[in-house]
Amino acid sequence: MQHLVDKLLKNKTLTKEEFVQLIAGRNPETSEYLFKNARMVREKIYGKDIYIRGLIELTNYCKNDCYYCGIRHANKNVSRYRLKKEQVLACCEQGYRLGFRTFVLQGGEDPYYNVNRMTDIIRSIKQRFPDCAITLSLGENTYETYEAYRKAGADRYLLRHETANPLHYAKLHPSIMSSENRKRCLYDLKRLGFQVGSGFMVGSPFQTVEHLAEDLLFLAELNPHMVGIGPFISHHETPFANEKSGTLELTLFMLAILRLMFPSLLIPSTTALGTIDPFGREQGILSGANVVMPNLSPLDVREKYMIYDNKIATGLESSEYLHMLKEQMRKIGYEVVVARGDYKKQ
Numbered sequence: 596m597q598h599l600v601d602k603l604l605k606n607k608t609l610t611k612e613e614f615v616q617l618i619a620g621r622n623p624e625t626s627e628y629l630f631k632n633a634r635m636v637r638e639k640i641y642g643k644d645i646y647i648r649g650l651i652e653l654t655n656y657c658k659n660d661c662y663y664c665g666i667r668h669a670n671k672n673v674s675r676y677r678l679k680k681e682q683v684l685a686c687c688e689q690g691y692r693l694g695f696r697t698f699v700l701q702g703g704e705d706p707y708y709n710v711n712r713m714t715d716i717i718r719s720i721k722q723r724f725p726d727c728a729i730t731l732s733l734g735e736n737t738y739e740t741y742e743a744y745r746k747a748g749a750d751r752y753l754l755r756h757e758t759a760n761p762l763h764y765a766k767l768h769p770s771i772m773s774s775e776n777r778k779r780c781l782y783d784l785k786r787l788g789f790q791v792g793s794g795f796m797v798g799s800p801f802q803t804v805e806h807l808a809e810d811l812l813f814l815a816e817l818n819p820h821m822v823g824i825g826p827f828i829s830h831h832e833t834p835f836a837n838e839k840s841g842t843l844e845l846t847l848f849m850l851a852i853l854r855l856m857f858p859s860l861l862i863p864s865t866t867a868l869g870t871i872d873p874f875g876r877e878q879g880i881l882s883g884a885n886v887v888m889p890n891l892s893p894l895d896v897r898e899k900y901m902i903y904d905n906k907i908a909t910g911l912e913s914s915e916y917l918h919m920l921k922e923q924m925r926k927i928g929y930e931v932v933v934a935r936g937d938y939k940k941q
């Protein structure tokens with residue numbers, strides 16, 4: 596398998612068959628070799644720097660019914676909340692003091708946040724924190740709406756494609772949602788000049804190694820600035836309540852492949868990684884990730900943004916424990932920096 600890692604390092608991509616071979620045939624030696632190369636590639640561009648993003652979970656109302664997600668519309672046992680502009684600004688204020696220079700507003704698809712309300716929030720943050728970047732992660736929308744967000748000052752947008760295979764996509768979502776529309780959104784966002792993030796879940800129900808290879812090839816075509824991946828984790832009040840979760844091991848392997856494919860990529864070591872393993876976040880960094888997104892949401896809403904069971908929200912991954920996160924990263928040889936942390940062209 597080592598020859599495929601070498602080939603990937605050199606060509607930045609493989610054929611679908613080769614990706615399948617590499618993923619399906621992986622073993623501890625290949626992984627170690629892949630991780631070592633991923634760290635090397637990452638350090639050439641980003642050194643030992645780790646960028647932090649303050650995650651603000653804007654709303655847990657959602658009009659969609661994704662089969663995997665705990666805050667899906669059909670789940671009547673969620674206590675729903677929406678943050679007001681003043682609350683968002685207070686989160687940013689606290690985050691700024693802690694050293695955050697990027698704020699990520701993530702939420703369900705909630706029509707309450709129409710273009711007027713959303714652009715007002717974006718403009719207010721930009722006015723108060725002009726040296727900060729704003730990232731949005733609010734799901735699918737029209738070109739015109741994304742354009743309004745961009746004009747109001749949003750810099751980046753995260754929208755995971757979830758799975759690039761349309762048939763697999765249809766097994767994870769109701770029929771009114773489509774892989775095609777999600778991809779259309781991603782291309783619209785790129786055209787509008789956002790730094791764009793995509794990604795997928797690892798180990799989602801019905802996923803095959805071929806699907807994972809297709810995810811990588813779709814990303815090669817999209818050429819995003821950021822890619823977030825994390826293990827699928829079941830939520831007890833969804834149709835996938837009894838499905839197996841994805842593994843740390845495969846997620847780390849996929850993450851390291853991404854680093855070799857896209858040397859400059861911004862890759863978060865995600866909350867889902869930290870949820871399935873107490874050292875998941877560190878291992879993500881040691882496999883090539885360079886971003887961490889601590890939770891900055893108001894404390895009283897954190898338990899309500901439960902997209903999967905046992906999602907960690909108030910411990911080490913939260914902004915209150917930033918000093919401990921810094922210490923953990925220092926222990927493995929990395930340094931959390933105060934910076935916007937934009938994408939670096941190679």
Ligand code: SAH
Nearest residue numbers: 663664702703733734755826827828902903
């Ligand atoms: N509504 C926004 C934000 C979704 S939450 C959007 O559509 O983009 C962010 C990500 O969490 C999703 O893109 C999905 O990949 C991930 N996620 C949702 N449910 C999950 C689960 N049960 N396990 C793991 N990840 C999940």
